[in-house]
Amino acid sequence: MTRIFGDPSSFVPDALAGFVDLYSSYVQPVPHGVVRSTASPQGKVAVVVGGGSGHYPAFAGYVGPGLADGAVCGDVFASPSTRWAYDVAKAADHGGGVLLGFGNYAGDILNFGLAAERLRAEGIPAELLVVTDDVASEGQGANNQRRGIAGDVVAFKIAGAAAEAGYSFDDVVRVSRFCNDVTRSMGIAFEGCTLPGETEPLFTVTKGHMGVGLGIHGEPGISEEPIGTPQEIADLLVDRVLGGRPDEAPDSGRITVLVNGLGSTKYEELFLLYAPIAAKLRAAGYEIVAPQVGELVTSLDMAGASLTVTWLDEELETLWTAPAQTPAFSTGATIETTPAEPYVVPDEASVSYDGTPADAAAAGARIAGLVEVVRDALHGAEEELGRIDAVAGDGDHGVGMARGSTAAAEAARTASDAGAGAASTLAAAGDAWADRAGGTSGVIWGVLLRAFAEALGDEGTPDARAVAAGATASVEAVMRLAGARVGNKTMLDAQVPFAETLAARVEAADDLATAWRAAAEAATTAADATKELRPQIGRARPLAERSLGHPDAGAVSLALVARTVADALG
DSSP states (O other): OOOOOSSGGGHHHHHHHHHHHHTTTTEEEETTEEEESBOOOTTOOEEEEEEEESSTTTTGGGBSTTSBSEEEEEEETSOOOHHHHHHHHHHHOOSSOEEEEEESOHHHHHHHHHHHHHHHHTTOOEEEEEEOOBGGGTTTSGGGSOOOSTHHHHHHHHHHHHHHTTOOHHHHHHHHHHHHHTEEEEEEEEEOOOOTTOSSOSOOOOTTEEEESOOTTSOOOSEEEEOOOHHHHHHHHHHHHHHTOOTTOOOSSEEEEEEEEOBSSOHHHHHHHHHHHHHHHHHTTOEEOSOEEEOSSOOTTBEEEEEEEEEOOHHHHHHHTSOEEOSSOEESSOOOOOBOOOOOOOOOOOOOOTTOOHHHHHHHHHHHHHHHHHHHHHHHTHHHHHHHHHTTSOSOHHHHHHHHHHHHHHHHHHHHHTTOOHHHHHHHHHHHHHHHHOHHHHHHHHHHHHHHHHHHOSSSOOOHHHHHHHHHHHHHHHHHHHOOOTTSSSTHHHHHHHHHHHHHHHHTTOOHHHHHHHHHHHHHHHHHHGGGOOOOSSTTGGGHHHHTTSOOHHHHHHHHHHHHHHHHHO
């Protein structure tokens, strides 16, 4: 378990402060991440990597000459928000475009994708490098593809080396995506990991067994098998990885190999495991080029290991062996550098709501009060929501909802105290929720609240029809963003019945409190019914059978929010 953490809510920024102090010759801090502290030529393509924290050396440990230009550091196992990704990308941009690299998880796809849209809108070329190397999740990760695990390291290194060599933006995108296409990984776990401040691991493995096909966000494996000898473990990993050999893999017979420790597996154990892995690969006719063994992409204190193989052609081999110097990865000749200019955080103008009519300001204050009671309810349910989420996910849903609602309540109260109306107050809450919660639920709740807000308006007090319209608009926004539908076992399974019931009861002339109460009851019933559903998208999909009999955490939390607001309105 994590024993040194201070305030668990500030674990990531506290750790990042120490990291930046230690490695100031490589990195300098920017809000929610780091960029190089060494200068780069104007016009160079910037490679920005990132995701949830808890995986060191991924992601900040790979920032430096020859590799990444910046890293976005979300909270533990939670995707950084859209704004965080955008801000780090802006700080790292050298005028040649930005490639955003991350593992294939729904929250990262949403947030980095929206960040790329913002960059393009400003005239900055931006593309995504979505790593999909995990053979255990074939066709079951986000976008019906594989998850991204330790293959991140190879894909990021290829992208960084290409950018350092002066490749054009299009060619950096091309070669890094091809590298991802020809990279495969497989992992095993002996024990689960424990979030900072928690006393129990996110999952357990039967004594004497290993979880096969784990995820790096605390997800359990897709099956359990007895722990074998080093040779038997090597056989399992090599057979699974080579069995997933991509059709487009080069036939040069040359590969690079990563044997990765997941957090608490000792280096000696990894060295011991590498020997039979290397022998088996050589017996299969492969020549191993510049292999790496050690902690490369971890999962806090998880005990386990993974194998990654990348099939090399001449271009990939040249880029893989090119020089790089970062806090966690150094190879080849030293790259001569000069210090970069210190990063200065841009000033942000405060928003003024001078002249807001009294009734509109009172509506804004009412919204702020509702967000505060929601915050209190979610803090009370944090442990239970985490428990539900851990059945087939990473167990961080309760933490994310508590963290997001806290930021939302603070932002809503600040906006209200400045005189904001209902729409501006709720929109401020949504933006803060997305920024602070991170992950899939963070960006979805941010979009949900902002869409709801736009239907309310800032003129006077919103009536029941405006509120019902806001609920309907929020459903439409979430469907567009997440690509989910009713029956996929997501929050939409509760959100849609809520919005439909609210609209129907308002149309039947119920007052807002009565209509909302009926809608909250419909959402609660629907959330409970998700026990019978199998997840169709997201991290839980590879563990669909395990999810049966348990409700969806997102649907449960939405129903809780609906009931909490119903009580406050009543």
